[in-house]
Amino acid sequence: MDSLQKFLFSSLLLLAAAVNETRADALVTGTVFCDQCKEGQRSVFDYPLNGVKVVVACTDNNGQVSMWKGETTNWLGNYAMRFDGSPDLSGCYAQVSVSGEESTGCAAVAGPAQGLRLLFKMFYMEIYAVDSLLSQPAQPMASCPGSIPEPVTPPNPPTIRFPPIRPLPPVPFWEGSVCPYENWTMPEYICHWKVVGPDTKVAVAFGLIAARRYGTDMSLKEGLQGRGDLYMTLLREGTAALLNSYNSLQFVYPTLVVIERMNWALLGSPQQALLTALLFSRANSGFGNVRCNLTPCK
Numbered sequence: 001m002d003s004l005q006k007f008l009f010s011s012l013l014l015l016a017a018a019v020n021e022t023r024a025d026a027l028v029t030g031t032v033f034c035d036q037c038k039e040g041q042r043s044v045f046d047y048p049l050n051g052v053k054v055v056v057a058c059t060d061n062n063g064q065v066s067m068w069k070g071e072t073t074n075w076l077g078n079y080a081m082r083f084d085g086s087p088d089l090s091g092c093y094a095q096v097s098v099s100g101e102e103s104t105g106c107a108a109v110a111g112p113a114q115g116l117r118l119l120f121k122m123f124y125m126e127i128y129a130v131d132s133l134l135s136q137p138a139q140p141m142a143s144c145p146g147s148i149p150e151p152v153t154p155p156n157p158p159t160i161r162f163p164p165i166r167p168l169p170p171v172p173f174w175e176g177s178v179c180p181y182e183n184w185t186m187p188e189y190i191c192h193w194k195v196v197g198p199d200t201k202v203a204v205a206f207g208l209i210a211a212r213r214y215g216t217d218m219s220l221k222e223g224l225q226g227r228g229d230l231y232m233t234l235l236r237e238g239t240a241a242l243l244n245s246y247n248s249l250q251f252v253y254p255t256l257v258v259i260e261r262m263n264w265a266l267l268g269s270p271q272q273a274l275l276t277a278l279l280f281s282r283a284n285s286g287f288g289n290v291r292c293n294l295t296p297c298k
């Protein structure tokens with residue numbers, strides 16, 4: 001078994017322990033981003049959008065809508081919808097729903113619908129993921145390319161304090177490298193740690209909620225060794241995702257999203273933590289498209 005398979009297998013065992021009801025369920029989850037520069041795709045200027053309505057709709061063979069459900073995103077831009085009875089949702093799609101009246105801010109124009117991808121199916125439970133949905137303002141916002149982008153903070157963050165993020169180096173790192181956690185533990189790549197270092201505390205890198213779970217002593221280096229326990233696995237994959245986000249603009253999650261997803265996972269159910277660990281793990285593998293090509297440090 002390769003390491004991803006091993007990870008999936010141990011994760012599923014943990015899920016089996018966490019799901020103690022035998023009712024069949026399907027869970028659909030994803031994130032909505034404000035495409036504030038109206039680029040039509042995810043970019044570094046986008047941020048998770050709170051309070052926007054998402055609809056999942058399914059059509060029958062005649063193209064008629066046979067089932068649908070709506071949910072509003074939370075302040076991390078996430079939504080989750082539960083469908084009883086494990087229906088097959090592979091033909092369904094998710095889309096941002098904008099109503100004419102509230103077409104203010106970033107909820108004026110809905111981006112394209114996305115299909116549902118079955119992440120896994122086991123123990124009476126199916127989990128579907130949806131690629132990022134976009135919502136756009138009527139006009140590109142002032143902070144788009146051309147002017148200097150302002151740092152974006154999500155609306156109304158509650159008591160979570162984000163760690164100070166030092167300004168990134170002026171030259172973008174386009175080389176495109178995404179590495180699984182194993183590679184980040186190797187001493188020869190130490191010079192590729194940006195913004196944070198191996199001895200940076202988990203609590204400093206991820207914030208207050210992580211401090212509550214992992215204590216204030218644990219370092220990122222120790223976090224990368226995590227295994228055996230669902231929350232240690234989450235920390236390992238989250239730490240690798242954080243390093244990938246700092247190291248490469250091509251990484252699927254910007255740094256702020258890694259931190260927010262981590263908080264969302266730590267505040268929620270074990271299923272939420274598992275799902276987040278899985279998403280991080282898939283992202284850290286480069287989805288088979290982006291390789292890990294760090295050059296050894298001198």
Ligand SMILES: *[C@@H]1O[C@H](CO)[C@@H](O)[C@H](O)[C@H]1NC(C)=O
Pocket residue numbers: 182183292293294
């Ligand atoms: C990353 O780690 C894997 C597993 O240890 C190894 O096979 C691979 O060569 C490493 N890649 C780099 C660029 O070091």
